[in-house]
Amino acid sequence: MRLRPFELGDVVLLDGPCKVAQEANREYLRALDADRLLHAFRVNAGLDAPGEPLGGWERPDCEVRGHFVGHFVSACAEMYATTGDLDLKAKADYMVAEMAKCQQALGGSYLSAYPEAFWDRLERMENPPWAPYYTIHKIMAGLYDAYRLCGNAQALDVLQGMAAYFKGRYDKLSIWEWDRLLGVEFGGMAEVLYDLYGVTGDPAHLDIAHAFDRAVFLGPLALDHDDLSRIHANTHIPEIIGAARRYELLGDTRYRNVVSFFWDCVVEKRIYATGGTSNGEHWPDPYKLAGTLSAQNQESCTSHNMLWLTRHLIQWTGEAKYADFAERLFFNSILGTQRASDGMLIYFLPLACGQAKTYGTPNDSFWCCYGTGIEGFAMIGDSIYFHDDQGVYVNMFVPSEVTWRERGVRLAQQTSFPADPKTRLVVHAEAPATFGVNVRIPAWAGPGFGVRVNGKRVAMPVEPVAYLRIEREWCKGDTVDVDLPMVLHVEPLPDDPDTVALLYGPLVLAGLTNHEVTLIGDVSAAASMLDPVEGQVLTFRTHGQPEDVTFVPLNGIVEESYGVYFLMVEEGSPRHQAYVAAIEAQRRFEARVVDRVIPGDATLEKAHGLDGEHTQDGPYMGKHWRHASDGGWFGWDLTVVPDASHTLSVMYWGDDVPPREFDVLVDGVVVGSESLNKDKPGELFRVEYPLTSELTQGKAKVTVRFQAHPGNTAGGVFECAILKPE
Numbered sequence: 001m002r003l004r005p006f007e008l009g010d011v012v013l014l015d016g017p018c019k020v021a022q023e024a025n026r027e028y029l030r031a032l033d034a035d036r037l038l039h040a041f042r043v044n045a046g047l048d049a050p051g052e053p054l055g056g057w058e059r060p061d062c063e064v065r066g067h068f069v070g071h072f073v074s075a076c077a078e079m080y081a082t083t084g085d086l087d088l089k090a091k092a093d094y095m096v097a098e099m100a101k102c103q104q105a106l107g108g109s110y111l112s113a114y115p116e117a118f119w120d121r122l123e124r125m126e127n128p129p130w131a132p133y134y135t136i137h138k139i140m141a142g143l144y145d146a147y148r149l150c151g152n153a154q155a156l157d158v159l160q161g162m163a164a165y166f167k168g169r170y171d172k173l174s175i176w177e178w179d180r181l182l183g184v185e186f187g188g189m190a191e192v193l194y195d196l197y198g199v200t201g202d203p204a205h206l207d208i209a210h211a212f213d214r215a216v217f218l219g220p221l222a223l224d225h226d227d228l229s230r231i232h233a234n235t236h237i238p239e240i241i242g243a244a245r246r247y248e249l250l251g252d253t254r255y256r257n258v259v260s261f262f263w264d265c266v267v268e269k270r271i272y273a274t275g276g277t278s279n280g281e282h283w284p285d286p287y288k289l290a291g292t293l294s295a296q297n298q299e300s301c302t303s304h305n306m307l308w309l310t311r312h313l314i315q316w317t318g319e320a321k322y323a324d325f326a327e328r329l330f331f332n333s334i335l336g337t338q339r340a341s342d343g344m345l346i347y348f349l350p351l352a353c354g355q356a357k358t359y360g361t362p363n364d365s366f367w368c369c370y371g372t373g374i375e376g377f378a379m380i381g382d383s384i385y386f387h388d389d390q391g392v393y394v395n396m397f398v399p400s401e402v403t404w405r406e407r408g409v410r411l412a413q414q415t416s417f418p419a420d421p422k423t424r425l426v427v428h429a430e431a432p433a434t435f436g437v438n439v440r441i442p443a444w445a446g447p448g449f450g451v452r453v454n455g456k457r458v459a460m461p462v463e464p465v466a467y468l469r470i471e472r473e474w475c476k477g478d479t480v481d482v483d484l485p486m487v488l489h490v491e492p493l494p495d496d497p498d499t500v501a502l503l504y505g506p507l508v509l510a511g512l513t514n515h516e517v518t519l520i521g522d523v524s525a526a527a528s529m530l531d532p533v534e535g536q537v538l539t540f541r542t543h544g545q546p547e548d549v550t551f552v553p554l555n556g557i558v559e560e561s562y563g564v565y566f567l568m569v570e571e572g573s574p575r576h577q578a579y580v581a582a583i584e585a586q587r588r589f590e591a592r593v594v595d596r597v598i599p600g601d602a603t604l605e606k607a608h609g610l611d612g613e614h615t616q617d618g619p620y621m622g623k624h625w626r627h628a629s630d631g632g633w634f635g636w637d638l639t640v641v642p643d644a645s646h647t648l649s650v651m652y653w654g655d656d657v658p659p660r661e662f663d664v665l666v667d668g669v670v671v672g673s674e675s676l677n678k679d680k681p682g683e684l685f686r687v688e689y690p691l692t693s694e695l696t697q698g699k700a701k702v703t704v705r706f707q708a709h710p711g712n713t714a715g716g717v718f719e720c721a722i723l724k725p726e
Helices: 017-031 034-045 067-083 086-105 117-124 132-150 153-171 175-181 189-200 203-211 215-222 233-250 253-267 300-317 320-337 368-378 523-529 574-592 602-607
Strands: 011-013 385-387 391-394 400-404 409-414 422-429 433-440 450-453 467-474 479-483 488-493 496-504 507-512 518-520 530-532 540-542 550-553 565-569 593-597 611-620 623-639 646-653 660-666 669-676 684-691 701-708 714-723
Touching: 011 017, 017 067, 017 086, 017 320, 017 368, 034 067, 034 086, 067 086, 067 132, 067 368, 086 132, 086 153, 117 132, 117 175, 132 153, 132 189, 153 189, 153 203, 189 203, 189 233, 203 233, 215 233, 215 253, 233 253, 233 300, 253 300, 300 320, 300 368, 320 368, 320 433, 320 507, 385 400, 391 409, 391 467, 409 433, 422 433, 433 479, 450 467, 488 523, 496 523, 523 530, 565 574, 574 593, 593 623, 623 660, 646 660, 646 669, 660 684, 660 714, 669 684, 684 714, 701 714
Parallel strands: 391 433, 518 565
Antiparallel strands: 011 400, 385 391, 400 409, 409 422, 422 479, 433 467, 450 479, 488 496, 496 507, 496 565, 507 550, 530 540, 540 550, 593 714, 611 623, 623 701, 623 714, 646 684, 646 714, 660 669, 660 701
């Protein structure tokens, strides 16, 4: 290890957004009822199960029930290690003791919230469960953290029993059978089993850990072959973290090379300006991000796990490029995923215009991102500082204190960064001590970056360096002041230079808007279009635009609709001409509208007599859809002008698959039939159906109905409108 982390309890957050987030998370952990969390475990073990079952992904019929429970034990242990919260330690110890009772009732080794029959289904690959090993990993990791951070010896016993059980199942399978079942998501099984081997040294634990090093994924990476395109992102990041643990424990450099190459494949080729990655939970082809902006960007699990992976690389190399990335990810893709008022979390972090964050609920969500989220915010100060034998490394600028116990030194970081672009480090030493303070020089730092020790400016090196090292004899009360000038700049998508995100220093700025906005101007001068808003910190507003937009840090957005990426076109360019034509086409369309219904607007749909069977609705691409599955139907009543010809206009999504076959009817008459099957990839499109005057004769309204063919799906419909002739 080039650098080493401090223990969780050695870093204390001071007043600021990070501490607020930590405390919101702590209150949520305290509020969760342990007996409700244990309900499914006790039912599965045939024990009394007081308390109501939870909802969401922990409901009694969900095939990943129990996953959040493992995260919860980890988070309680991590919060105890971070803050010394004895109530949460007691909660973790209680969970372990009760899980041990469940394990004994199940025969002494198996432990889960679902029956052993799940594993029979998985191993036969007959109707395999959703992700059973993924869930087991969370439980085992919770036990490992309870042992590691709370000193709970019983947790290690339960964990070893589970490892023995699954080693026994593994030993009975052929290589082909085992490789086949690894196609079902298994989370960080390799990581937790390598961690267990690091404690026990038991070759059986090493053997079963290595079994989860999936060759079909890791093999190409070992050959420097990028095999990430179109695969599920968060299935694979934990596999790489497992590879990192194997390298750290065994020194196998093949695994180090795999980890480094993987990181490059993600960070150099598939991240957004936020540092986040994935759309719809999957990775695109290298450098192909245009067309991926949606309401389903950046599954939060991927952000937390990429930060955890990057932490390994920081330790191995001490290279600032990893620290720069960690900071970008932390400020833009971690902090903004929690609602600090109640600790609730989001699943996706949307990046397209007109989106809003969707938060879960305390007892009826428990998505995967809830689990990673409560852990991430339990140890939110984990990567602010590192050290080697000679000095402390200040990697992030967050109000906090770090204690270097071996040196008898405490370093307090006093800052309100990024609201104020500077930080101060104050040394508290028991006696004068010689060591280095290494301050990261951020890649985003503008002209004027500088450091002063006790008020005296430190000479900057002639050659660019990643860290400014200040080595001297430090005494109590010594100060290091760092100026961190930030400038506005843009980052375009790699495959669409006209689509840009705006940043201020390390902060991605979000434009407050509930619809798509196009900015007019030269991309190279985009930053000059923004002016600071007087009296409002970190707030900017465009000027001279057809529609001016206010920009604020993305991590400060809570309930507002916003956009991160904006199309910026130069006046007179072909794209600008297309933009003007689209505006004119929309104006003409609006002038023709007689009546319209928008799915997802409950009041509007009710006013239009919504009816149907097997119909559902949901958000997507900044809009809302409605469809009907299993041969169902849905429809609305829309106003018409009696005895006149009209056009029915319907908006569909061009990427719907498999073929969705359905009829479009007006008062029982089929006016069109559709078979949607990726007809217009990546875009919403309208289809117009002519309506003759006979269909409206003597009528003030008509019923528009979407009827699925038998066993098929009708829609999704994003808009339905009656138009008069142009």
